[in-house]
Amino acid sequence: MSLTNPSRLLAKYADRFQSQQLVLLNPDGDSxxxxxxxxxxxxxxxxxxxVNHQRLLPLQRGNVSLAFGADIQALDAPSADAVVIRIPKAREQLRYLLAMASALLPAEAPVYLVGENKGGIRSAAKSAEPWLDGTRKLASGAHCQLLMGSNRAQQPWQPETWWLQHQVATPDGELAxxxxxxVFGHGSLDPGTELLLQQLPSQPQGRVLDFGCGDGxxxxxxxxxxxxxxLEMVDINAMALAASAQSLTALGHSAKVYPSDGLSQVQGQFDLIVSNPPFHHGLDQTFDTARRFIRQAVEHLKPGGQLIFVANGHLPYGDDLDHAFGRVNIIAQDSKFKIYADKK
Structure with a gap:
């Protein structure tokens, strides 16, 4: 596996971590x-x-541990001498990771931030102020920067303070x-999903799959x-899975919520598959996940089962639908989005 540009920059300074207990939060799926x-x-x-977690599994070795989860409670030994954060595109998620880093480290221990200029690294020092002192640039290259600051004080990890409880308006009223x-949809209902909800069955039956579930x-x-x-709900984002599970539990419903790259972890066939499929992975726009989802969904539908999903109107999914179902059926659209629905 080749290195991403942020990883390449960080690798040049690997000797800084000599003999340390190092934790890397939000790593890329590279070598x-x-x-x-x-x-x-x-x-x-x-x-x-x-997806990145699965890519890294073959590289696990004696002094390397891998974990997948929404926060540091997924770690076996939640402490470190230094923490590296590969900054995410969402500023609030960076703050979330900084709070975790602070909980892992003693006061004055180093925290490194690495990322692309277009991904928000230029404003990362400002975001880090509540947790880090003296954040400064160590190096730059290939449109990336490596920053370092010192943990202001070890602060206990309080995951409950990061949960957002909110309500969205749906065709059936407010939904908590x-x-x-x-998480996609964090604190609001995006217009594409809003249009999709208007087209969903009034009485869904049997096995139902929510692909790319976001906040649920x-x-x-x-x-x-x-x-x-x-109900089964899948996503690649651990925070989305935690959010969906929490949303369903709070409403008094049960669901099987689990990670899946596309439909690779999904078993069996469904009466209904619904989705607002993602077309970004990190900062990159990609249609591969949604296109694979469309082509594989037909195999996971029972005879007479239905696929319903929303997509931006300009996205090129017609050929994939025609390949999978032999037709392209648009049941609703507005100036930005289209709702596709087909039965097996």
């Missing part, structure tokens, strides 16, 4: 482990991205949801309409 592992006493990587920083709004909406459905 940075190979540069860091020979230097450190132990390297722990906590990923909130299931829970969310965490970095689609699955929760369907469970409110029929609590008897067998």
């Amino acid at each position: 940075l482990i190979e540069a860091l592992a020979p230097q450190v006493a132990h390297l722990t990587l906590l990923n909130t991205d299931w 949801l829970a969310s965490l920083p970095g 709004v689609i699955g929760a909406f369907l469970a409110q309409r029929n609590p008897a459905i067998e």
